[in-house]
Amino acid sequence: MSENKKLRMGVLGLGEGRSVISAVQQSSLWELGAVCDLNEQLCRERMAEFHLPDYLTDYEEMLRDESIDVIGIYTPDQLHARHIIMALEAGKHVVCTKPLMVDLTMARDLIRAQKESGRQVFIGQSSRYFEAAMHQRRDFEKGRHGELVTVETHYVSDSRWFLERAWSHREGFSWMYNFLIHAVDLALWYLPRVEEVYGVGVCSSNSASRGVMAPDALKFILKDQSGVCASINGNYAVPALSKPAEHFISCTLRGTSGASKAECPFDYYHHFSEPGIYNTTVHENYDERRPYYYRFEGDTHHAGEYQNYLEYFARCIQKGETPLPDLKEGIRTIAVMEAMNRCLSSGQVERVSDVLDAWGLKEDIEP
Numbered sequence: 001m002s003e004n005k006k007l008r009m010g011v012l013g014l015g016e017g018r019s020v021i022s023a024v025q026q027s028s029l030w031e032l033g034a035v036c037d038l039n040e041q042l043c044r045e046r047m048a049e050f051h052l053p054d055y056l057t058d059y060e061e062m063l064r065d066e067s068i069d070v071i072g073i074y075t076p077d078q079l080h081a082r083h084i085i086m087a088l089e090a091g092k093h094v095v096c097t098k099p100l101m102v103d104l105t106m107a108r109d110l111i112r113a114q115k116e117s118g119r120q121v122f123i124g125q126s127s128r129y130f131e132a133a134m135h136q137r138r139d140f141e142k143g144r145h146g147e148l149v150t151v152e153t154h155y156v157s158d159s160r161w162f163l164e165r166a167w168s169h170r171e172g173f174s175w176m177y178n179f180l181i182h183a184v185d186l187a188l189w190y191l192p193r194v195e196e197v198y199g200v201g202v203c204s205s206n207s208a209s210r211g212v213m214a215p216d217a218l219k220f221i222l223k224d225q226s227g228v229c230a231s232i233n234g235n236y237a238v239p240a241l242s243k244p245a246e247h248f249i250s251c252t253l254r255g256t257s258g259a260s261k262a263e264c265p266f267d268y269y270h271h272f273s274e275p276g277i278y279n280t281t282v283h284e285n286y287d288e289r290r291p292y293y294y295r296f297e298g299d300t301h302h303a304g305e306y307q308n309y310l311e312y313f314a315r316c317i318q319k320g321e322t323p324l325p326d327l328k329e330g331i332r333t334i335a336v337m338e339a340m341n342r343c344l345s346s347g348q349v350e351r352v353s354d355v356l357d358a359w360g361l362k363e364d365i366e367p
């Protein structure tokens with residue numbers, strides 16, 4: 001595809017899709033093809049907010065528009081797999097928000113649909129695209145940490161407001177797949193070959209009394225094939241501490257020649273040094289980037305993360321490269337989460353390869 005042609009985006013789901021519209025409008029690599037949501041009132045609000053000429057309420061009508069190259073999927077978690085397959089069958093590339101899906105039931109159908117279409121599926125794991133996380137990743141890729149020894153991630157937020165949503169009460173919703181996945185994805189970004197997992201979860205009375213019985217306090221240890229391990233922590237239905245006591249998402253890397261901590265969105269600490277030198281921790285702060293990341297009222301939408309990942313995705317399509325996380329990496333993440341879920345009931349260490357075997361996915365995901 002020509003490096004100069006803008007990609008045309010069709011946005012499905014205009015809640016979080018609001019950030020996508022903003023990102024597309026501000027990017028030189030994208031243009032808006034259509035927006036679609038079942039909720040007409042929301043469509044009208046987005047039309048007014050972004051000065052759009054029109055909207056659609058029928059996904060299939062958006063898929064029939066041949067001028068659209070890519071579908072951005074921002075519908076409730078339980079619908080993602082079906083919506084991705086529909087887009088692939090219509091010959092579109094796909095960017096889908098997290099989680100790729102809420103179990104592995106449709107994994108093989110997704111793999112088949114992608115093979116048949118020859119199109120790209122990119123998972124919008126937005127936390128990789130906060131300023132602090134991107135700086136940490138660059139240092140990691142330069143090898144500044146030496147050999148990685150441990151990773152610690154957390155995502156903590158008081159998200160009791162989420163229980164107001166109808167789909168948080170539908171089958172398939174869990175705090176783990178919807179929320180903890182940010183912390184799981186950061187850990188797997190550094191340890192892509194996690195094999196053993198162990199953890200515990202607590203369903204607090206704050207969640208249970210509102211009818212959501214999924215554990216909202218979650219702690220896991222993940223170990224990869226070489227023995228390097230990650231710890232993952234999440235709390236979602238109890239009060240959370242605010243900055244500076246606690247940042248909502250963080251990732252700490254400890255290696256043989258350095259340690260670093262990305263406190264998302266805007267604080268990055270690192271210490272790369274020789275033995276015996278302890279007081280050289282550098283603190284970088286990117287608060288000046290706040291207006292780029294947070295474009296709407298409050299801190300609820302992070303449009304800057306979306307613009308970062310959409311521009312990465314566009315460059316991959318232009319160059320004919322596979323954007324990561326792709327479908328295979330996304331499915332492996334869900335398999336790791338299924339192993340984590342199994343621990344919650346078995347109380348035992350669970351293996352990711354057993355999950356992949358059980359679903360007949362091993363050859364596709366780990367050939």
Ligand SMILES: NC(=O)c1ccc[n+]([C@@H]2O[C@H](COP(=O)([O-])OP(=O)(O)OC[C@H]3O[C@@H](n4cnc5c(N)ncnc54)[C@H](O)[C@@H]3O)[C@@H](O)[C@H]2O)c1
Nearest residue numbers: 013014015016036037038039059074075076077097098126
């Ligand atoms: N940082 C992040 O990456 C991030 C943050 C928040 C939410 N999300 C994800 O984004 C997705 C949407 O979350 P949300 O908070 O916007 O939820 P939401 O409930 O506010 O929005 C979902 C929208 O999808 C629409 N919809 C449902 N089925 C449809 C269909 N068949 N056709 C057209 N529209 C349809 C609904 O009408 C609704 O407006 C979820 O999967 C969530 O996990 C990601």
